[in-house]
Amino acid sequence: MTMENKKFISKEYLASLKYFSEKRREVPADYGSEMEKYRQASGLESMKFFHDTLAGELKSPGENRNLPVVGYLCNPIPEELIIACGALPVRLCSADSRCAEAGEEAVPGDICPMVKSTCGDFYNHINDNIDLLVVPATCDGKVKLAEILSPAVKEIYLLDMPRNTDYMKNIEVWTDAYTRFYEYLRDKFRARPTRNDLMDACRITNERTRIFRKIYEYRARHPLALNSFDYFILSQSSFLLPPEEWTEKAGAVYKECSSRGKIMPGDAKKILLAGSPILFPNFKILDILEETGCHAAADVMCSAYGHLYDPVEIDEETEYGILRALTLKYIAPSICPCFVGINKLMNTILDTVQEYGLNGVIYYNLRLCQVFEIQTTILRNILKEKGIPLLVLKTDFSKEDTGQLKTRIEAFMEMLV
Amino acid sequence: MRICAGIDIGSVTTKCVIVKGSEIAGKSLVKTGIDTEKCARSVLEKALEEAGMNMSGIGQIISTGYGRRAFKKSDRVMTEISAAAAGGYHLTGRRECLIIDVGGQDTKVIEVDAAGNVLDFLMNDKCAAGTGRFLEIMATVMETDIQGLSSLAMASRTPVRINSTCSVFAESEVVSLIASSAAKEDIAAGLFNSIASRVAIMIRHFSQNRPLLFCGGGAKSMALKEAIEKTAERQITVLPEPQFVVALGAAIAGC
Numbered sequence: 001m002t003m004e005n006k007k008f009i010s011k012e013y014l015a016s017l018k019y020f021s022e023k024r025r026e027v028p029a030d031y032g033s034e035m036e037k038y039r040q041a042s043g044l045e046s047m048k049f050f051h052d053t054l055a056g057e058l059k060s061p062g063e064n065r066n067l068p069v070v071g072y073l074c075n076p077i078p079e080e081l082i083i084a085c086g087a088l089p090v091r092l093c094s095a096d097s098r099c100a101e102a103g104e105e106a107v108p109g110d111i112c113p114m115v116k117s118t119c120g121d122f123y124n125h126i127n128d129n130i131d132l133l134v135v136p137a138t139c140d141g142k143v144k145l146a147e148i149l150s151p152a153v154k155e156i157y158l159l160d161m162p163r164n165t166d167y168m169k170n171i172e173v174w175t176d177a178y179t180r181f182y183e184y185l186r187d188k189f190r191a192r193p194t195r196n197d198l199m200d201a202c203r204i205t206n207e208r209t210r211i212f213r214k215i216y217e218y219r220a221r222h223p224l225a226l227n228s229f230d231y232f233i234l235s236q237s238s239f240l241l242p243p244e245e246w247t248e249k250a251g252a253v254y255k256e257c258s259s260r261g262k263i264m265p266g267d268a269k270k271i272l273l274a275g276s277p278i279l280f281p282n283f284k285i286l287d288i289l290e291e292t293g294c295h296a297a298a299d300v301m302c303s304a305y306g307h308l309y310d311p312v313e314i315d316e317e318t319e320y321g322i323l324r325a326l327t328l329k330y331i332a333p334s335i336c337p338c339f340v341g342i343n344k345l346m347n348t349i350l351d352t353v354q355e356y357g358l359n360g361v362i363y364y365n366l367r368l369c370q371v372f373e374i375q376t377t378i379l380r381n382i383l384k385e386k387g388i389p390l391l392v393l394k395t396d397f398s399k400e401d402t403g404q405l406k407t408r409i410e411a412f413m414e415m416l417v
Numbered sequence: 418m419r420i421c422a423g424i425d426i427g428s429v430t431t432k433c434v435i436v437k438g439s440e441i442a443g444k445s446l447v448k449t450g451i452d453t454e455k456c457a458r459s460v461l462e463k464a465l466e467e468a469g470m471n472m473s474g475i476g477q478i479i480s481t482g483y484g485r486r487a488f489k490k491s492d493r494v495m496t497e498i499s500a501a502a503a504g505g506y507h508l509t510g511r512r513e514c515l516i517i518d519v520g521g522q523d524t525k526v527i528e529v530d531a532a533g534n535v536l537d538f539l540m541n542d543k544c545a546a547g548t549g550r551f552l553e554i555m556a557t558v559m560e561t562d563i564q565g566l567s568s569l570a571m572a573s574r575t576p577v578r579i580n581s582t583c584s585v586f587a588e589s590e591v592v593s594l595i596a597s598s599a600a601k602e603d604i605a606a607g608l609f610n611s612i613a614s615r616v617a618i619m620i621r622h623f624s625q626n627r628p629l630l631f632c633g634g635g636a637k638s639m640a641l642k643e644a645i646e647k648t649a650e651r652q653i654t655v656l657p658e659p660q661f662v663v664a665l666g667a668a669i670a671g672c
Contacts, residue, residue: 380622384537394542401542403483404523408540411498415535 008158009150019106020123020152031055034281038229041290044260046252047230050237054280057240061090062129065242068189071130073118073145074138075302076334077159078326080201080312081182083243085191091239092127093303094118095279097397099126106148112368113397114277115141122152132188134159134181138338139371157184165341167332174327175320182323198322202312208238208247212308215254216298220356223270223297224262226253228286235304236280269416270297272353274345274379275364275393276372277303282397285364285405292409298356300348306335337371345375346382353388359416360389362409367396389416421477422464423667424457425497426484429521429549430634431456433464434661435475436668439507443468444661453487461490477671481663483522495670497663498527498538504666505630506533508656515627517616517645517653518663519635521549524612526619528627539619546583547615549634552641554584555608558591559601563638569605570640576606587611606640613644620649629653632662 007014035055042051062069068087082089099120100113107119121127133153135146137160146158161177162170186193215234219226226234234253238246264270273296278285289296299305310333314325335345349361361383365373376392383390391412395401418438425432427449435443445463450456457480465471480491481500497520505516506529513531518524524547528536541547549563556566570576577599581587587608594604612635620629629651635641636659646653656662 389537404540407483407496407498407523411496411535411538414496414499415538 006155007150008147008156014151017151031058031281041227042230044256046256049249050233053241054233054237060126060129061092061240062088068131069129070132070134071127072134073142074136075306075336076136076330077134078178078330080205080326081185083201084193084198085185085189087189088242092118093279094121095282099124100397112141113366119148122149132157137161138336161331163339165332165334165339171327174331175324178323178326195319204243206311208243209308209311211247211250211254218258220298222262223295224264225257225260228296229283232278232304233280235307238308268295269359269413270295272358272361273299273301274349274361276366276369277301279303288405288409292406292413294409294413297358298352300335300352302336337375342375342378350386363390363392365394367394419476419672420474421668421671422461422475423664424461424480424488425664425667426453426457426480426482427521428483431460432661432664433460434664434668435464435468436672453484457488479667479671481667495667498525499535500663500666501632502527502529502535503670504662505632505656507669509630513627514630515623516630516632518633519549520633524548524616528623539622547612551584555587555591558588566605567638567640569602570609573602573606575603576610577603579607579611609640609644613648616645617649630656632656632659634660
């Protein structure tokens, strides 16, 4: 284990960076009142658990679980390795305008709002339960957080990986990176997980994926059965809940929504959402879609589909085989624009649109989240060629462009008729 | 013959067109005030007066534009994008086209197929970059109005290069150009060119075969039309009464 993996800024310099510890702030949000709106829009008894859980857990991820807590950012962190070592993985991506404001004391204003908000969470001491923070080498903002957050957390691990998703070329390198990460976790938590423990962890997340897929597929055909708010709340809850608990409660949601039988009117239009992640409480885009009567029946986003859709498929039950299989779950199919692998994103979008008879695609760019925006023209041209209508929206957490966004979405809906 | 009123409640002006069959029977324009509802009512009354009609003769009122939902009397709302498409399509004799609409707070390019359907559209971001409002602010800095700015620009031989279409930054750019005693004609031309290059990028996203039409308040500026033509290397047709095209389209959609 190297020192670099504990902190990315040397002790000498850390002494000058006291901003996280000196200014203790109030935990800002009472998410309960913001959740109330979505609670009322829901109409599903089984969703109540998720409304409460997300509003509660966001205030203090991993609290009262009696397990070591490993916080991480982005998808490509293999949760199974953390679970096998007896810790709880929690994904800390954050999208709260108030936290973003607080984050501006540690990072400049013209930075991705999600990076700022994640930073602000640490500033507000929301993540004080975290024993280890795992930062993936995805976008520049996230990588830099490894340094910026050094004064704020006990320990940081940077999971480095090549950005080319050509699996033939990189599978060995990825597997090596995961192996080193696994060794690190074992050392850190003094855990001795067996091959079977690892297999069990994979079974647990696969069960979660199985339920998620049922919900995803049902919703894509019957979007009225589970509204977008509930769908994203459900997905985001999986960032913070132990997987077994999520699976059990989400199973009840599937049961309830699939028995509700809300059938779409024949002429209603369904769209696919892609682009920057949508996270509670920043449901601005979802709010506007709902108000304009636009049904986002499916998504290809890392905050929902990308987090839960792919299973671990083990064909060789050695430890090495499982680690390899994990890279094929997390990296090879990644839709994250940080990787060079837009083919995967395009294939997924085109297949989903065709499979569920969707009428168009809305691509959401979070302002200053450059990796998503930079590939817009490629996406636009491919979808145009395939005759699939596309609407590109660019916005941030603020509300002043609500009118203009509504006009765009309404015009897009008029165009689909 | 069905009579319909289209009301386009824009961010700067509110327009009304009354259409009888497919002919314009009356139209009017007022400045959009704080009370949008009142504005819409008065613009409708004025148009009715010009048409020599009263409310009872109107079959349907369709409202569009930024304030489309504020007018409670309307029977139907549609977005200004669909309305601009309907208006442009009607005026061009029902042919496919690409419509540039430079309004007060939005600049859009709309692709319309031979059947009059909107195929795709692009719009500027939330700020006033490259819109009528931008020109208004710049005209004020130059102590003139948009038409004055347009005439100045037409007289320029060596336009300066202005990089910003952000009203805030462009203003300081213009102020420093004035201070460095650049000719005001050249500054004016530079301002139109900066919008034109934005619009040209939007145009290039679409099929290059469809005829280009120009509407919205911005289309009243000859300097802007010529700047776009030059930058995009395309011929542009300014639609008759360009400020009323969206209101006309809304009315046509009801007929």
